[in-house]
Amino acid sequence: MKVGIVCPYSWDVPGGVQFHIRDLAEHLIRLGHEVSVLAPADDETPLPPYVVSAGRAVPVPYNGSVARLNFGFLSAARVRRWLHDGTFDVIHIHEPTSPSLGLLTCWAAQGPIVATFHTSNPRSRAMIAAYPILQPALEKISARIAVSEYARRTLVEHLGGDAVVIPNGVDVEFFARAEPKPEWQGQTIGFIGRIDEPRKGLPVLMRALPRIFAARPEARLLVAGRGDEEEAVASLPAELRSRVEFLGMVSDEDKARLLRSVDVYVAPNTGGESFGIILVEAMSAGAPVLASDLDAFAQVLDQGAAGDLFANEDADSLSDAAIRLLRDPGRREELRERGSKHVRRFDWSTVGADILSVYETVTDGAAAVATDERTGLRARFGLAKDKL
Amino acid sequence: MTSTLIWIAVGLFAIGLYLSWTAGRLDRLHARIDAARAALDAQLLRRASVTQEVATSGVLDPAASIVLYEAAHAARQAEEEHREVAESELSQALRAVFEDAGQVDAVREAPGGEGAATELAQAVRRVPMARRFHNDAVRAARALRRHRKVRWFRLAGHAPFPMAFEMDDVAPPVLADRPGT
Numbered sequence: 199m200k201v202g203i204v205c206p207y208s209w210d211v212p213g214g215v216q217f218h219i220r221d222l223a224e225h226l227i228r229l230g231h232e233v234s235v236l237a238p239a240d241d242e243t244p245l246p247p248y249v250v251s252a253g254r255a256v257p258v259p260y261n262g263s264v265a266r267l268n269f270g271f272l273s274a275a276r277v278r279r280w281l282h283d284g285t286f287d288v289i290h291i292h293e294p295t296s297p298s299l300g301l302l303t304c305w306a307a308q309g310p311i312v313a314t315f316h317t318s319n320p321r322s323r324a325m326i327a328a329y330p331i332l333q334p335a336l337e338k339i340s341a342r343i344a345v346s347e348y349a350r351r352t353l354v355e356h357l358g359g360d361a362v363v364i365p366n367g368v369d370v371e372f373f374a375r376a377e378p379k380p381e382w383q384g385q386t387i388g389f390i391g392r393i394d395e396p397r398k399g400l401p402v403l404m405r406a407l408p409r410i411f412a413a414r415p416e417a418r419l420l421v422a423g424r425g426d427e428e429e430a431v432a433s434l435p436a437e438l439r440s441r442v443e444f445l446g447m448v449s450d451e452d453k454a455r456l457l458r459s460v461d462v463y464v465a466p467n468t469g470g471e472s473f474g475i476i477l478v479e480a481m482s483a484g485a486p487v488l489a490s491d492l493d494a495f496a497q498v499l500d501q502g503a504a505g506d507l508f509a510n511e512d513a514d515s516l517s518d519a520a521i522r523l524l525r526d527p528g529r530r531e532e533l534r535e536r537g538s539k540h541v542r543r544f545d546w547s548t549v550g551a552d553i554l555s556v557y558e559t560v561t562d563g564a565a566a567v568a569t570d571e572r573t574g575l576r577a578r579f580g581l582a583k584d585k586l
Numbered sequence: 587m588t589s590t591l592i593w594i595a596v597g598l599f600a601i602g603l604y605l606s607w608t609a610g611r612l613d614r615l616h617a618r619i620d621a622a623r624a625a626l627d628a629q630l631l632r633r634a635s636v637t638q639e640v641a642t643s644g645v646l647d648p649a650a651s652i653v654l655y656e657a658a659h660a661a662r663q664a665e666e667e668h669r670e671v672a673e674s675e676l677s678q679a680l681r682a683v684f685e686d687a688g689q690v691d692a693v694r695e696a697p698g699g700e701g702a703a704t705e706l707a708q709a710v711r712r713v714p715m716a717r718r719f720h721n722d723a724v725r726a727a728r729a730l731r732r733h734r735k736v737r738w739f740r741l742a743g744h745a746p747f748p749m750a751f752e753m754d755d756v757a758p759p760v761l762a763d764r765p766g767t
Contacts, residue, residue: 308614310621334611337726340618341719358729359722362715555708559716562625 199557201226202286202567205237206298208255208266209245214475215292215316218366222290223248225367225550236280236299238268252276252299267298277302278569286567288312288557294339295332295357304335309567310560314343315353315361317472332357338570340560343553348493349472362556365498366475367549370541373482376454385416385524388460388485390453390476391467393425393444399466399490404433405513406466406520411438413521422448422456457483461530462523465489468511474498477505478544481537486530488519504540505533608730609741615727619748622720626751629716630673633709634658637680640706645696650683673713674754680710684758703761710757717755724748 205219216237223233233248238255245251252273255266277299281289287310294300294313304311313336342361344350350361387410391398400421411417421430422445431439448456457463463480465487471494478498480487487505489495499505506523509515523530542548640646641654657672657679664672684690693699693706727748736742 337611337615337730338618340622340723341715342722359725360718361722362718552711555712556715559625559629559712560621560719562621562628562716 199288199554199561200232200284200286201234201557202280202284202289203233203235204289204291204299204303205235206267206293206296206300207238209237209239209249209251210243211266214366214473218316218475219292220246221367221369221546222550222553225546226554229550229554234280234284234286236277236303238266238299250280252280255298267296269297269302273299274302274306278306281307281567281569284567288561289567290314290553290557291339292316294336297328301332301335304338306569307567308338308570310341310557311339311567312341312343312556312560313339314345314364315349316345317349317470341556343556345473346494347497352472364549364552364556365544366473366478367546368475368478368482368541368544370482370545372450373454373457373479374484374538376451376458376483378459379455380459382420382456382459384461385414385418386460386462387417387419387520387524388422388456388463388480389419389466390422390448390456390463391465393421393423393427393430395425397468397470398423399468399511400430401433402466402468402490402511402513402516403464404430406517407434407442408438409514409517410520410524411441413517414524417441417524418443420445420456420460422446422453453479454483457485460485462520463487464516464520465495466516467492467495471495478541481505481541482544484534484538486523486533487537488516488523490516500540504537605735605739605741608735612727612730612736612741615723615730616745616748619720619723619727622716622723623751626713626716626720629709629712630661633706633713634661634676636702636706636709637676638662640693640702643693643696643699643702645693645699646683646689650689653679654683670751670753677710677713677754677756680761681756681758684760687760690760707761711762714755714757717751717753721750724750 203219203223205216207213207215209216219235223235226233227248235249236252237249238253239245239249239251240254241251252268253276255268257266281303289303289307290312291300291303292314293316294304295315300313336357342353342359343364344353344361345364345366347363350363353361389400389403391400393400407419419442421442424447427444431442434442445452445456457480463485465474465477467490469492471492474489474495477487477489477495481504487499489499489505489507490510491507492510496502496507499507506519508519637654637658641651641658644651646654657676661672661676690703693703730736731742731747
């Protein structure tokens with residue numbers, strides 16, 4: 199099958215959507231499919247052979263933060279050329295509502311279009327205003343995928359229609375095979391994520407730490423991620439700061455090893471999550487998971503069966519749960535076992551098969567992807583070359 | 587005077603352009619429904635065929651075989667207006683027969699059964715998918731067709747008002763071990 203995948207965000211910047219697309223493309227290529235990914239990228243960045251650059255993304259203030267987006271005539275022309283040269287059986291657009299390549303492709307293409315909705319943003323005023331513009335483009339999507347039941351619900355509420363739920367994929371074996379590092383073992387708590395992004399919840403964990411450290415004298419916290427380390431521990435009493443170790447940005451291998459080593463992985467995120475891939479990675483590595491009870495997290499953790507949940511933003515609830523876990527090796531073993539069993543459904547072999555099912559379902563009754571000539575003026579007056 | 591006429595002409599032209607574009611949109615939606623319906627039919631037919639194959643293979647006990655065969659046969663033969671009911675009954679029959687995992691294992695162990703079991707699992711997972719995509723297209727078309735501009739200018743032509751396909755498509759849990767799909 200010839201599959202065209204559209205990535206809305208810059209390929210040079212690491213991010214969840216980009217990783218998902220990279221893994222999906224590589225999984226499909228391994229299965230013998232032809233895959234081309236259209237993504238914004240700087241001209242100097244080295245790209246894998248399956249990625250086609252759609253030009254540089256421009257930083258624009260959008261939706262409360264600075265987003266790097268692609269638009270304008272040049273990008274639109276590149277999208278059309280890619281569609282025309284690719285002769286795809288199906289195209290898979292990610293984040294079709296972001297005003298970037300996804301939306302441009304929706305405008306320019308016709309035929310079987312699959313779209314994955316990753317984020318579950320609450321309805322913004324911009325979205326309501328843009329609804330008449332979005333709707334004609336979104337109407338062309340033949341199959342919608344939401345990454346979680348929660349994302350699906352927001353999608354149904356905001357845009358109407360329906361979607362199938364296919365979770366994000368993880369290479370479970372990669373994490374399960376990683377070698378634990380002895381210096382990261384022994385009553386360790388792990389945290390991975392941007393330090394200076396309050397939504398990732400490190401401040402909540404910092405508030406909970408004094409009680410955890412008081413109850414478990416050997417306990418340590420290992421933090422992996424970018425950000426200002428001084429500022430992160432500023433709220434902590436000075437004598438406890440030595441028990442927090444910052445590892446900075448870690449490689450994929452080290453991330454897997456860290457998750458293999460820790461006794462508890464804590465995800466104190468306070469909101470804005472629609473899936474929680476890190477929880478799946480932690481469970482794949484066999485780390486007992488303790489997460490805030492966000493809708494998305496509760497779903498990934500099977501409503502608390504595959505990992506413990508604490509009340510969101512409640513430092514006391516977090517410290518109680520963490521102390522309980524650190525004290526009880528039996529419970530940790532139980533969570534390890536349940537987690538490892540639970541993550542099988544997030545493995546790429548399962549997720550990839552489901553995504554392929556969607557591709558096959560939409561291509562079943564339809565012609566191949568083509569550029570949409572009907573948007574041209576000539577076509578409207580019957581002057582374009584006969585398309586039937 | 588002339589300039590007023592020109593403005594009126596420009597206005598009419600713009601309205602015409604907009605209506606033509608909307609008609610194009612609607613046309614595309616109808617094409618999407620047709621494709622989605624064809625895909626749904628294909629999946630339903632596949633499911634009934636595999637079920638019939640399993641039922642006639644003699645792997646399952648006679649009672650289960652008859653239940654499955656009857657339901658699959660009825661689903662394949664159903665007239666358009668009874669289709670939704672017949673397909674729902676096939677879903678119920680599949681759920682009843684494959685309630686315990688032992689039945690699936692029995693099918694898998696039979697010679698050539700591994701393939702049949704995989705195909706059946708695929709079919710029961712794809713029916714809800716295809717149905718969701720179909721009904722999503724129907725919803726989008728209905729929303730546009732209810733709009734004033736479409737009704738007043740009869741942009742939908744003689745195309746019948748699209749109908750959703752409503753049925754019980756819940757798969758047997760042992761065959762479709764997936765969260766929330």
